[in-house]
Amino acid sequence: MVIVAIVFFVFMALGMPVAFAIGIAGLTFFLQNPDLPFTIPFQITVSQTQNFALLAVPLFIMAGNFMNRSGITERLLDLASVITGRMKGGLAQVSVLLSGLMGGVSGSAIADAAMQSRVLGDEMVRRGMSPGFTAGVISFGSILTPIVPPGIGMILFGTIGQVSIGRLFAAGFFPAILLWVGLSFAIWLTAKKRGYPPQRTTRPTLAEYGTAFRGGIWALLFPVFLLAGLRMGIFTPSEIGAFAVVYALFIGFLIYRKMNGRGFLHALEVSLGDVGSVMFLITLSAIFSYGIVFERIPEVISGSITGVTSNVSAVMVIIVLLVIVAGCFIDATVLIIMMTPIFLPLVRSLGGDPVHFGIVFIVAATIGNFTPPVGAAMYTVCSILKVPIGTYTRESIPLMIAIGVVALFLIFVPGAVLFLPNLLFN
Incomplete structure (x- = not known):
């Protein structure tokens, strides 16, 4: 597997698309082992497309794109502004809360970061926030999006690891709240130090709260409906993806009435590209994974880690690092x-x-979207806002520390993750 790993990283360094780099590296393993039938990688690829549990992935991607075209983003922005607009940091606080609210809509950190860069980025800079801090807030704040159900990472982890997707969905809520509190506190400290003003100086009236909650209620209810459907046995994880698509269309066409024929076709077009890239990556990764299992890599790594410590919390810290x-x-x-x-x-x-x-692992894996040298969300935000990577990295240190503290808390206090799934699914 050493040669396989070298091939993979060489292709990645050359800029080859990740799916092709993984697939070719996986094929290299079979070229090294002529005793293995060369039909296996093709059989694995085809069989992976027939995994019924993975049907939830394209359905939730499609639902997210429909939700984004339904006009729900503007209403969630109004809700986030009413809740956090008077806090120090103003629009930065609004941005982080909006990422959490968007979790039930898009499920993609990169999509959320791109959207917020265009919607809030320039306005945050215009109100006096440094471009580097603005980019860091939008980028790191999007870590909430895949943690709030229905995150695609949860579906992949649950399918591959044979873990209850319903319990994973339920487990994401409280960690997302903790991440929001940690990031909000880091923003508050920075804003206090630099004198960044709040977005609004007057306390929202009850009428404003009521209007904002009415506007965002359909997005807020979405993850609740998902959990209720799974808990009561109405849907399987795959079937609930189909429900999500119908729900998104219902909101777009009948509730907000922002969806039209052109928007529907555009969402389908975007979904086709998103689904194709994700599923292509999943199928070719199966070839790579076969070599990992065949060479007993999990046992080797497990032996190395347990040789250092057998405490499960300490092991999780090592894995997260x-x-x-x-x-x-x-x-x-x-x-x-x-x-x-x-x-x-x-x-x-x-x-x-x-x-x-699973929740700790997904948080750790998502952090890579925001860090050099290849963080996708980082490059998306910095390219839109025209911020140098060095400036972004330096200004994001307080946000990274906040996420690290929350991640350690989640590792050593399992009850913070398991309370809600145990309550709902025990």
Whole structure:
């Protein structure tokens, strides 16, 4: 597997698309082992497309694109402004809360970061915030989006690791709140130090609260409906993806009436590209994963880590550090697909809860979207706002510290993650 890893990183360094780099590197393993039938990689690729549980992935991607075209973003922005507009940091606080509210809509950190860069970025700079701090807030704030259900990372982790997707959805709520509090506090400290003003100086009236909540209620109810449907056995995880699509169309056409024929076709076009890229990556990753299992890489890594410590919390800290370092070079989706079969059996063997580990693992994998040298969300925000990577990195340090503190808390206090899923699904 050493040669396979070298091939993968060489192709990545040359700028080859990740899916092709993984697929070709996986084929290299079979070229090294002529005793293995060369039909296996093609059989694996085809069989991966027939995994019924993965049907939820394209359905939730499509639902997210429909929700984005339904006019719900503007209403969530109004709601976030009413709730956090008077806090120090103003629009920065609004941006972070909006990312959490958008979790039930898009489920993609990169999509949320791109959207907020265009909607809020220039206005934040115009109101006196430094461009680097603005880019850091929008980028790091989008970590909330894949943690609030229905995050695609949760579906992938649950499918690959045979973990309850319903419990993962429920487990994401409280960690998302903690991440929001941590980021909000970091923004408050920075804003107090630099004198950044709040967005509004007057306290919202009850009428303003009522109007804002009425406007955003359909987005707020979306993850609640998902959990209720799973808990009561109305839907399977795959079926609830179809419900999400119908729900998004219902909101767009009948509630907000912002969806039209052109918007519908545009959402379908975007979904086709998104689904194609994600599913292509998943199918080719199966070739790579076969070599990992065949060479017993999980057992080797497990033995190395347990040789240092057998405490499950300490092991999770080591895994998180490894994932964060790997995330500096590999996309979060790829990390979840490639590393779940490696690390989840180790945590299970030590008595760790797979749902607890799943949320911590997804948080760690998502951090790579915001860090140099290949963070996708980082490059998206910095390119839109025209901010140098060095300036972005320097201004984002307080936000990174806040996320790190919350991640450590989640590792050592499993109850913070497991309280809600145990309550709903026990």
